[in-house]
Amino acid sequence: MARPSQLSPIAEFARRHDPDRFLCALFAPPERRDALFALIAYNHELARAREAAKTPLIALMRLQWWRDAVAQAAEGLPARRHEVAAPLHAAIAAGALDPADLLALADAREVEAEEEGMPTREAFAAYLRGTAGGFAVAAGRLLGAAPALLPALQRAGAAYGLAGVLRSVRSLAGQGRCLLPQDALDATGLTPAAVVQAPEAARPVLAALAGESLATLDETRTTLRPLGRLAVAAALPAVLARRDLRRLSRGKTVSLDPRSLGDRLAVTLAGFTGRI
Template identity: 35%
Template sequence: MDAAAPDHYAICEAQLRERDRDVWLASLFAPHPARRHIHAVYAFAQECAEAPAKVSQPLLGEMRLRWWTDALSGPDSEAARAHPVADALLDTMRRFSLPLDELTALADAHVADLYDDQMPDVGTLEDYCRMTSAAPMRWAARILGAEPSPAMEDAGVALGLARVLRRPSGPLIPADLLAKHGATIHANAPPLRAALAELRDMALARYESARRAARGLAIGREALLPAALVPVYLERMTRKDYDPLRGLPEPSPLRRQWRLWRAARGVGL
């Protein structure tokens, strides 16, 4: 098979820079030969995550996500090779033997987002985070030549939980956690804040576990860098002006860049 068109990799980077600047900044610390492949896997993850916002009906979103699973699972097609992200991803998959089942599982996991159904329990939410946030970290680590590590899973779950808490339409809180605190997702009241605080503590505990595990990594630490911003976002929940029904406000770009720079040099995650 011919390699992906170079401009298709460039499109993946441009897309990531525009729509997920945190991940794009984190990727800059990866060695240059690996960087474009990391762009490809994260551009794919972004395409799947944004599917609900691009459709007017859930069925259309399911069709969009099904296109991805078909494109990755079937033989090369002109449609897949013409799509910049799909073309770059297919090339990256073959070069680094990325696991097809994990790639398709990521697309399938985002079907739940189309219906915005409440997750039944914390375990289900953590599984969702493993498929949607931890998996791209594992792929990035493989691209960097690193062996699998518990740090990837813990960092990915921490990042996924932080993303749930940052949702602009309000956090997606599991039903068992709401019931534990007697909270409702539609009322900005102390019970809801208590449920969110527990979810925040889970994310921070995962982050700390990842940080400890990362100390033993000889290579592949760059794959963990997107999770370095987890504490920066979650500390916004302690501010007096935090409104849980509106998601978390963005920290300043300068502060995020500074945090990533320190983490890339071994200060922090």
């Protein structure tokens, strides 16, 4: 694995902005890592489109900028001047990243710009499959995962995405946002506005959603056993998802602070053994 002093600029960007996926990417084959770091960086830029925008319209414009950057790379046009767009362009031009996967990731983020939020569990699940799940599919395709395993990778990625949303409830509330599904909140008499005002009130909802996801994640992990060490990096976020969801299902708080030694060791063990 590369030492911090040996990191490329795009690897350093990924390490700084998405340390979870950066750690997982270190277990990818060396010749594929920079393309995976470019995917991580691209995903970060999409994820921050709404957070960095003052209005939903500006968020949609940011997403369109990235769609155009992907399309230009696919068409063989010059790369845009941007610290992420340039390495992303190179990965697309080299055939490492599928433009269709990248465009789908941008499309899935549009729901974050909608003022009404997530009306149902079904809409929430589709959002998770398209965002974190779509990332896992793109990463798996990049690392040569068998096509038959891509649906399981998507489910594993969605579980990681769910854990991320549940961990971020307080942070999102600070931005005046709530991504929890309305019908799940209805069961406890909450509204998105109430969660924004008092994030702790949503703890029973977080525990219920985490518990439901845990019930299916173990089955998904079993399905991914044939993945192999060359593509294991695409599934490693599921290791963190399982640990987070287990804590959340017990009503515990899982902060956005840097990962504990236990979390990092769990990923490292899975990365070296190829067992998720």
